[in-house]
Amino acid sequence: MAVVAFENARSVNAYYTWDPRVLLGVNAVANQNYRHKADTIGDLLIASNRISNYIDNGPWGGGAPQEVRVRLHTVKETIPNPHVNHFCFGTISQISYATAAHAVTWGIPAALQVIPGVPAANAAIATVHIEMDSWYFENYPLGFCAGMLCHEFAVHCMGDFLMTGRQRAAENFHQGPLVGSWAPNANxxxxxxxxxxxxxxxxxxxxxxxxATVIEVAQAMAAAVGGVVAPGRVAVVANDVTDLFRCYLMDVASIQATNDHRAKGLTRPAVVATCFNNHRAALIVALGAAGANALIARVPPVITAATVTGNFFYLASSLLWGFLPNYSKSWWGY
Ligand SMILES: [Zn+2]
Ligand SMILES: [Zn+2]
Structure with missing residues (x-):
């Protein structure tokens, strides 16, 4: 049975009341038990058939362990790590193949990079492993954290697995800009x-x-809203679905607008906002096509350049806080 298990998630933030972020009113996250938040996110991801099927029957052929671990780490742990060589949102989160002992196999063998859907060619690979920054886990609500993990699965390893060989080859041999339904074209x-x-x-x-992965997880979230909260879990609220969509839309918009050089988003917030609104319209159409009309009301509203700039500063201030205590992982930032 597929499991998404968080490592290093401590329980409660005893100092929440005196946390400067809370005192200044800049913290968007309520005082939650971090362990319970993590386990709730794990449940929601597993409720997606795409993710649970991938974990159980991925390219490793369904052998044990059918478990993906998400390890929280501090900024100070990330900086000296020579393996953190490719960044998904700065260092916010990364995915890699791993062995049965959950040892990360950074540096996928060249053969696997060329044919990304087939890590079974490496007998040692038995699962995937995700590293996530504790400052992000703490400062962003449940829906954003779930969205970040949807990115890791669906954009990277699971996306490779679910795409056909022909589709992967088309990416590998693609030349020139990527023309979509609206500008700008990434390259x-x-x-x-x-x-x-x-x-x-x-x-x-x-x-x-x-x-499609984001929509499945959104459906799992929506099904959990208003339900009985199991022991060791947190309540899932309707706004979590909106946060998941917001995370996804801001992700694809900022990639497209900056050709995945995200810091540039600060200098062209209007382009990011236009992309966000176009992806948003496409998401609404896709929700209708997926028979998920009830979720359309959960799609976040149209945004402006000022929204983008505000989001950017929240991200930057959260990152800076990452050098200070990370209550979900450690009291002193290490
Ligand atoms: Zn990524
Ligand atoms: Zn990555």
Missing amino acids: PLTAGQIDHVFASCDLQPRYRQYR
């Missing part, structure tokens, strides 16, 4: 990360895998 040749730009172009198969 894989100069992109921050190639998977990311294919996942941000609405006409690409990787984009459709990402969106």
Whole structure:
């Protein structure tokens, strides 16, 4: 049975009341038991058939362990780590193949990079492993954290697995800009990360895998809203679904607008906002096509450049806090 298990998630933040972020009113997250938040996110991801099927029957052939671990780490742990060489949102989260002992196999053998859907060619690979920054886990609500993990699965390893060989080959041999239904056109040749730009172009198969995964997890969330909260879990509220969509839309919009050089989003917030609103309209159409009309009311409203700038500063201030105590992982930031 598929499991998504968090490592290093401590329980409660005893100092929440005196946390400067809370005192200043800049913290968007209520005082939650971090362990319970993590386990709730794990449940929601597993409720997606796409993710649970991938974990149980992925390219490793369904052998044990059918478990994916998400390890929280502090900024100070990330900086000296020589393996953190490709970044999905700065260092916010990363996915890699792993062995049965959950040892990360950073540096996928060259053969697997060329044919990304077939890590079974490496007998040692038995699962995937995700690293996530504790400052992000603490400062962003449940829906954003779930969205970040949807990215790791669907944009990277699981996306490779679910795409056909022909689709993967088309990405590998693609030349020139990626033309989607609206400007600007990202270009894989100069992109921050190639998977990311294919996942941000609405006409690409990787984009459709990402969106379909987000919709499935949103449906799992919506089904949990108002339900009985099991012991060791937190309540899922309707706004969590909106946060998941917001995380996804801001992700694809900022990739497309900056060719995955995200810091540039600060200098062109109007382009990011236009992309966000176009992806948003496409999401609404896709929700209707998926028979998920009830979720359309949960799609966040149209945004402006000021929204983008505000989100950017929240992200930056949360990152800076990452050098201070990370209550979900450690009291002193290490
Ligand atoms: Zn990524
Ligand atoms: Zn990555």
